[in-house]
Amino acid sequence: MGITLGELAVQFSLDLHGDPETTVTRVGTLAGADENALTFLANPQYRKQLQVTKAAVVVLDAGAVDDCPTDCLVSTNPYASYAKIAQLLHPPAPLNPGIHPTATIGDGVAVDPSAEVGAQCVVGSDVKIGPGVLLGPGCVIGDGVRIGAQTRLAAQVTLLHNVVIGERSILQPGVVIGADGFGFAADSGIWQKVPQLGSVVVGDDVEIGAQTTIDRGAIDDTVIENGVKLDNHIMIGHNVSIGEHTIIAAKVGVSGSTRIGKRCMVAAEAAFVGHIDIADDCVITARAVMNHSVTEPGVFAGLLVADEIGKWRKNAARFRSLDRFVRKLKELEKTVALLVRERDK
Amino acid sequence: MGITLGELAVQFSLDLHGDPETTVTRVGTLAGADENALTFLANPQYRKQLQVTKAAVVVLDAGAVDDCPTDCLVSTNPYASYAKIAQLLHPPAPLNPGIHPTATIGDGVAVDPSAEVGAQCVVGSDVKIGPGVLLGPGCVIGDGVRIGAQTRLAAQVTLLHNVVIGERSILQPGVVIGADGFGFAADSGIWQKVPQLGSVVVGDDVEIGAQTTIDRGAIDDTVIENGVKLDNHIMIGHNVSIGEHTIIAAKVGVSGSTRIGKRCMVAAEAAFVGHIDIADDCVITARAVMNHSVTEPGVFAGLLVADEIGKWRKNAARFRSLDRFVRKLKELEKTVALLVRERDK
């Protein structure tokens, strides 16, 4: 398919500098796009590539127009405009509705006729699968699961019993939702398993990355609200709640019963201890560990970046005696203060 | 099913304050339990909720009895008592014994008639599956694997060839046991694969969380002893040994050939370098990295928690010159000592 620049300008409310009849059929990078492709400039780091782009059109902000050698579509938010145009030009593959003959389907299952249940899927009993849902190959869906319209499970996703997924969500391969939370009670030297009896409720427009796990609640449910985006290898413990439109990068861990607010941004490998509340609109930078509740929006950091090994080792060795050094510093302050007082007498 | 408070008091050696004929059918939270539900108070943080609970009965310790508005069962360890009662009220779903017609079974496989082999499972040759075992949907079991009585693999678990799993163990979805350990020998600029010829032996009453991997030994076996509990996303390297009743939270990494003792507690995201020994009864707190052996029980920490970003950045910047500051401090000490000596002359 193709679309003209004129149509794009109208549909996405962009200012077109160029020929409205020019047609684009796909997106490309600044460096790689050809005369049939649309590209974008959002990161100023790539401004040099703008000058040599062969793209049909570049989505950019007003400040970059004069440097653009080709047609351009001007946006106050070029990356978001690019995302929406790319969604239009590159929609997900159409479904092949129906249940693959190799899939195993339990009793009392309602699969909408417009949904696709892929090869080798196993669907338990009393499952409801909405219109336009995709279960890619090899998914395992437990008893009592509900999956809302247009949601897509790429492949090899496991949803345990009674998990609920909203509409238009996307689950990448290897996602596991509803495994038992990690609950054990110490009992005379052994660990008693605490049955994990809650479930997991995932909202609409959620994306969940490959290998990410979201454990079921101990009694109440674990909750992922609408619009949340989770990257790969994330661990969400039991009874956690994550607010709407919060975005969390790869390898983050959230311990049990912690609540993260709406519209938070959490960078890779950050972590949260259990039983804390994080306010809406907080930003947690890479590898930071939150160990207390936060009631107001804020930006939190916790990363010591790598250094040349010799330098790092010297500083790290000093860290191991930091308390002693600070004590020395305080003694020295007293001594010097005394000397100063004596001088001033 | 239901059970009377009188029966619970006898079976679990608890003191009942209330009506022995009252029946409970399920567990609930302090806030959510109704008149048919049992709940518990173990974390003092939730004491306020005790006063408004609508539960039939609360399991709690003697100190909380006077604040309890309903019947109560008094325990010296309320959380463990709750766990055992919840196990009784909410047993795992009964098995559906037999081999699902979509499962693929190799030669020489012995499946106990009381075991369930789920849909789409693939079982290699010469495998032994004990009584009451559950292989949930989509599990892959390699040649020569042994699985002991009552062990449950939830779904999509992979056990490679010759792995041995004991009795009453629970493996959550996505667990991989017996993948090749990471062994490569540097050889003129390339990496020679060192064949990984050992296996993995997992004991009885072990729980293993979603996506956790336990690699097979290089020559000897990797060993997980009885009663060990492993959370999600844990990486156990080749030839590691983990002692009885040790509990390890999510995302911990244990490098090759390290031995962790019995009854250790390891918090989330801790890590262990390779080839070290950790004594019995050690506690390793969150994100701590153990880089040396420990011969006595101890508690180890290694986490710098997040701070407001401006504050963090100032401190982190100073860290990068910490060695220099300490040198300055030491020079200053000498100078001041000299000044003091001169004054005292």
Added chain:
Amino acid sequence: MGITLGELAVQFSLDLHGDPETTVTRVGTLAGADENALTFLANPQYRKQLQVTKAAVVVLDAGAVDDCPTDCLVSTNPYASYAKIAQLLHPPAPLNPGIHPTATIGDGVAVDPSAEVGAQCVVGSDVKIGPGVLLGPGCVIGDGVRIGAQTRLAAQVTLLHNVVIGERSILQPGVVIGADGFGFAADSGIWQKVPQLGSVVVGDDVEIGAQTTIDRGAIDDTVIENGVKLDNHIMIGHNVSIGEHTIIAAKVGVSGSTRIGKRCMVAAEAAFVGHIDIADDCVITARAVMNHSVTEPGVFAGLLVADEIGKWRKNAARFRSLDRFVRKLKELEKTVALLVRERDK
């Protein structure tokens, strides 16, 4: 099978001290090997075990010959020689060529007759599977995938559409290649998905550990060059490029668009922010976080190791005021300098 020490000496260019007619059939550890087994000494930590080994022969370096109670094969690189001998004595299990009847195969798929497609595999359309390839049980292969000769997917591996894997590579269970990269554009409080339209190209002789994920590129491809070795639970973001013969240990994260050079060594749990370039031949030690580009080979560190908890807490508490202490130190320096100047007047 067995092989004589004489044959080994010739084939691997080793000096034999002992009987060339002695035959070995397998490898073993120094402590566990018997008179039919070959073992090796590479780590000096194990030298004591050499003196009591019952092995038929030990691969070792010239400096250890005099301490060896049995025959030995002398190598300048005993570990690499051992690896190659072990590969010879313990080759991977032979394939069972053909397509398992439970596998699902799409249209236009070319499977070489010498390849094995295991039980319950799902292969999309237009896939090419080369000679000697193994798809273990439960693998899911998307449309348009290419897999080169002799490559082995152990089990439950997912390759999404258009992923390309080279020859002689090994993918452990749970690997996911080609899931969508994590690309979202902020758009008035919600996150617009940026379609992930590139693919992943993996070279020859690559090994990829259990649960590791390699995301597809946003527009261009993510690239893993020849000879790269990746351990378990690694996260490779979209548009990352990893150079030839680089080796990366478990749980490392590489954020989007970062380029890692050739022959780098990256220890466990290290991480890389996005959009940086790391030169060839760099070494990144455990848990170090690289946040800037590096143009020359170097060794980088970033780990504070665990300490006894009381000691750690004191130092960590001081860290939170480090900037203040350094300011005090600087003031003190000025005061002392003044005192010294006054004394010297």
